Amino acid sequence: MDQNDRFKQGEFAAWVGILGNLVLAIVKGVVGFLSNSRALIADAVHSASDVAGSFAVLLGLRAAKLPPDRDHPYGHGKAESIAAIIVAVLLFVVGLEIGYSSIEAFFHPIEAPKVWAIYAVIFSIISKELMFQYKIRLGKRINSDAVINNAYEHRSDVYSSIAALIGIGAAVIGGKLNISWLEYADPIAGLAVSLLVLRISWKLGAESIHNTLDHVLHEEDTVEMKKIVESVEGVLNLDEFFAREHGYYVIIDIKVAVDPEITVQQGHDIGKEVKNRLIEQTLVRDVFVHINPYQEEKGGEDL
Incomplete structure (x- = not known):
C-alpha cells in the first residue's frame, strides 16, 4: 500500500472516531443527566475520553508520516506506538474516575433512571460496534498500532454500554416494581464499566510499550x-x-x-x-x- 494512501485512510479513521465519539458523548451525557442514570453518564465520560484518544491517534499518524532526519535517521514510525500508549493511559484514568463515581453513589440516596436511558445505550452499542469493525480491519490492513488500539477503545465502549444496559434495565424494573435494592444495579453497572475499561487499557498499554522497546520479530x-x-x-x-x-x-x-x-x-x-x-x-x-x-x-x- 502506498504510504500516502495509508496515512489518508488512517487520518480519515481518526476523524470518524473524533466526530462519532463526540456525538455519542453528548447524546449519552444529556440523556444520562435527564434520565438520572449514573451508568449512562459514566459511559458518556468513556466516549468523551475516546475523543481525546482519537486526537492522539491523529497526531501520531501525522508525526509518523514525517521523513527521516538528522535526529531521527530511522524515521518517526514509533510516533504511532507512543500515541497508542497515550490512548491506553487516557483509558486507564477514565476507568478510575468512573469507578470512583460509581462507588460514591452507594453512599447517597438513589433514584431509578428513566427508560430513555435504555434507548441511548442501544444506540451507543450499535454505533460503537460499527466503528470497531471498521477500525480493526483498517488497522490490521495498514499495520497501525494506534488505529488498532483506537478500535479496541470502541470495543471497550461496546462492553461498557452492554454493562450499562443491564444495570439501567434492572434499575428501571426496580423502580417500576418498587424494589429499592434493584435500583442500585445502575451504579453497579457503572462500576462494572470501570473494571472493563481498566482491564482493556492495561492490556493495550502493555502491548504498546512492548512494541516501543525495540523488540525483535519472532x-x-x-x-x-x-x-x-x-x-x-x-x-x-x-x-x-x-x-x-x-x-x-x-x-x-x-x-x-x-x-x-x-x-x-x-x-x-x-x-x-x-x-x-x-x-x-x-x-x-x-x-x-x-x-x-x-x-x-x-x-x-x-x-
Missing part, C-alpha cells in the same frame, strides 16, 4: 525475509539477522558471509542487492548490511 515472522536474503547470489551464509518493528515498518540489522576472495566493490554490490530485495518485497524501511568473509568450517567470521 522467528516465525522472519522466515520469508531470511529466504529473500539467502536467495541473493553471492550470499554464502546468513550469520546474523535482527528485525525490529519501528511503528508500522521494520528496520533490519544483518550480517552475511561472502567469498573472501571477491573485491570490496563486489561485496558492496551483494549487500546492496540484499537491501533492495528486502525493501521491495516486504514492509522493511531500511536495512543495515555487514559483510563477513566466509569460512567453510564456521560460516562467516564476524568483524
